[in-house]
Amino acid sequence: MTDDGALLTIEAASQSYDGKRWQFRNLDLSLRAGEITAVLGPNGRGKSTLLRVLAGLLTPTTARRLDLNPRTGFVPQAYSGSFPYTVLDVVLMGRARHIALFRMPSKSDVEKAMAALEATGMADFAGRGIDALSGGERQLVLIARALAGDNAVLLLDEPASALDLKNQDAVLTLLGELADRHRIAIAFTTHQPNHAVTVADKALIMLEGADTLFGSIGDVLTEANLKALYGLPVVAVPLDRTGARHSAFVPLYRSRDDGGVHD
Amino acid sequence: MRLSIGSGRPSRLTTTGLALLVVLAAVAALGIGRYGIPLARVVGIMFAPIIPPAEPVGATEANVIFTIRLPRILLALLSGAGLSLAGATLQGVFRNPLIGPQVIGVSSGAAFGGTVAILFGVTHAGLLGSAFACGVAAIVLVYALNDVIARRNILALVLAGVVINGFFTALVSLVQYLADSEDTLPTIVFWLMGSFATANWDKLTLVAAPMLIGCGLLLALRWRINILSLGDEEARALGVKVERLRWFVLLLVTVVVAAQVAVSGIIGWIGLVVPHMARILVGPDHRNLLPASLLIGALFLLIIDTVARTVTATEIPLGILTALIGAPVFALLLRKTERGGHDG
Numbered sequence: 001m002t003d004d005g006a007l008l009t010i011e012a013a014s015q016s017y018d019g020k021r022w023q024f025r026n027l028d029l030s031l032r033a034g035e036i037t038a039v040l041g042p043n044g045r046g047k048s049t050l051l052r053v054l055a056g057l058l059t060p061t062t063a064r065r066l067d068l069n070p071r072t073g074f075v076p077q078a079y080s081g082s083f084p085y086t087v088l089d090v091v092l093m094g095r096a097r098h099i100a101l102f103r104m105p106s107k108s109d110v111e112k113a114m115a116a117l118e119a120t121g122m123a124d125f126a127g128r129g130i131d132a133l134s135g136g137e138r139q140l141v142l143i144a145r146a147l148a149g150d151n152a153v154l155l156l157d158e159p160a161s162a163l164d165l166k167n168q169d170a171v172l173t174l175l176g177e178l179a180d181r182h183r184i185a186i187a188f189t190t191h192q193p194n195h196a197v198t199v200a201d202k203a204l205i206m207l208e209g210a211d212t213l214f215g216s217i218g219d220v221l222t223e224a225n226l227k228a229l230y231g232l233p234v235v236a237v238p239l240d241r242t243g244a245r246h247s248a249f250v251p252l253y254r255s256r257d258d259g260g261v262h263d
Numbered sequence: 264m265r266l267s268i269g270s271g272r273p274s275r276l277t278t279t280g281l282a283l284l285v286v287l288a289a290v291a292a293l294g295i296g297r298y299g300i301p302l303a304r305v306v307g308i309m310f311a312p313i314i315p316p317a318e319p320v321g322a323t324e325a326n327v328i329f330t331i332r333l334p335r336i337l338l339a340l341l342s343g344a345g346l347s348l349a350g351a352t353l354q355g356v357f358r359n360p361l362i363g364p365q366v367i368g369v370s371s372g373a374a375f376g377g378t379v380a381i382l383f384g385v386t387h388a389g390l391l392g393s394a395f396a397c398g399v400a401a402i403v404l405v406y407a408l409n410d411v412i413a414r415r416n417i418l419a420l421v422l423a424g425v426v427i428n429g430f431f432t433a434l435v436s437l438v439q440y441l442a443d444s445e446d447t448l449p450t451i452v453f454w455l456m457g458s459f460a461t462a463n464w465d466k467l468t469l470v471a472a473p474m475l476i477g478c479g480l481l482l483a484l485r486w487r488i489n490i491l492s493l494g495d496e497e498a499r500a501l502g503v504k505v506e507r508l509r510w511f512v513l514l515l516v517t518v519v520v521a522a523q524v525a526v527s528g529i530i531g532w533i534g535l536v537v538p539h540m541a542r543i544l545v546g547p548d549h550r551n552l553l554p555a556s557l558l559i560g561a562l563f564l565l566i567i568d569t570v571a572r573t574v575t576a577t578e579i580p581l582g583i584l585t586a587l588i589g590a591p592v593f594a595l596l597l598r599k600t601e602r603g604g605h606d607g
Binding site: 073 | 355358359360480483484485486487489490492493494496497498499500501502503508546547548550
């Protein structure tokens with residue numbers, strides 16, 4: 001589809017809802033098989049808007065090139081359905097694109113859904129109601145739903161933001177596996193630079209004034225860039241883990257001792 | 264663990280059981296009435312063309328069963344099935360278990376079409392066509408109004424339905440006000456209150472086609488309704504053309520509801536209450552919920568109509584009975600779902 005082996009590419013894309021305030025301007029981004037891209041930026045700077053553009057849910061105001069992928073799965077922040085379907089029923093819905101209008105899911109659709117649940121470690125939950133699951137479990141089910149659609153690209157909106165540390169690890173580990181083993185191109189939004197450092201190969205940061213920066217983790221996630229991004233000093237702490245990424249980021253919150261809360 | 268397709272086997276059993284119950288109730292209802300016929304005799308008469316019974320079938324018996332009761336019972340079954348299926352569908356599409364055909368304006372639109380037809384002395388296919396046309400007009404207006412208020416917002420769509428419902432209800436009152444109080448007004452009032460008293464083969468054949476086609480297509484789309492119930496954005500992300508599909512589904516609902524209103528007036532509550540009963544029985548998956556709603560609706564309305572025509576010397580209008588029974592039943596169901604956490 002594209003000249004450079006990317007599964008999804010946008011170039012010089014700009015988005016504004018009102019023509020005055022821009023969410024992002026002249027944004028370049030490409031997602032490759034087996035590669036994970038983390039999208040970082042403060043609240044309200046258009047991370048989710050970007051994901052909606054990549055998922056084909058929103059046409060950007062302008063774009064020089066917009067090569068979306070029809071095999072793209074979208075994982076929302078939370079399950080928003082009003083009815084307590086079983087986990088298997090929820091994952092089966094990921095097959096919608098492959099099932100004709102007046103048809104029901106077939107046996108092979110159920111098998112694919114089960115395989116997706118297997119891949120996310122949620123197979124034992126298949127018969128349970130989605131409403132009876134914890135936030136972390138639901139997130140894994142939503143990822144399974146996106147996987148069930150045989151997608152090449154996976155877009156996740158803050159997949160780990162509402163989870164405890166253990167579940168954050170579960171979701172991030174799963175993303176790594178999906179990229180390495182299934183060669184899926186992944187993009188996810190996050191507020192945690194450490195999540196990006198842990199699993200992502202590339203990062204896109206959405207700076208003030210609708211500017212963006214896209215590149216390898218090492219190039220983009222620097223102390224200086226993160227300070228510019230969040231307006232808060234962030235220190236890179238080297239981690240001594242062989243084979244692992246080399247540093248973690250510690251934000252320097254203003255504590256009581258600094259007089260921050262007493263000002 | 265229930266692992267076949269969705270919650271497959273238990274609900275299939277429930278569906279089969281319900282279907283048997285419907286057939287049984289229908290046969291029993293054939294014998295019940297001012298001219299009582301024992302159940303065994305009813306079965307004997309039904310199969311008379313194949314196995315001639317020992318005692319030959321009398322003209323009165325045959326007349327009561329085939330000319331008077333059978334078309335009425337079939338019409339009640341069809342109407343109950345259609346209304347409940349429409350209700351379950353609407354609740355899924357609008358992601359709201361408090362929606363019924365009456366709330367979104369289709370019923371009152373069709374009622375206006377019907378009253379206008381009666382006012383001008385139009386009957387049969389003309390009345391059906393008029394009811395259907397106004398039902399469609401109502402849903403088109405709902406959509407147009409929704410576009411003005413807030414595009415693609417589901418709550419706004421429901422509110423638009425409430426507005427259009429109010430509008431058409433006022434128009435119905437206007438027609439009643441204009442109608443001749445000696446002649447057409449009683450006809451309109453009795454028709455609006457809902458009744459199968461005038462049921463005959465003519466009416467049945469008139470509405471059977473739109474009802475069966477509408478219900479059949481809705482049943483075929485039942486898995487898609489699961490996806491529509493996720494909300495627009497998620498459904499779109501799953502590759503479903505939400506706007507087009509919802510339009511199609513609403514059109515089918517309108518066909519079914521308008522056909523029912525055309526032959527038997529406004530019968531409230533069924534479309535709202537029955538899907539809740541079905542959800543308790545087979546769960547929220549619309550693949551099971553729609554067939555179950557259809558069968559329970561058929562059974563429910565048949566029982567109510569049988570009560571309506573037998574309990575007192577003069578018939579009780581159905582709309583009154585369904586409201587009197589439906590309202591407390593609905594309150595009980597809501598209490599149960601709130602406690603059991605069975606519903607969303």
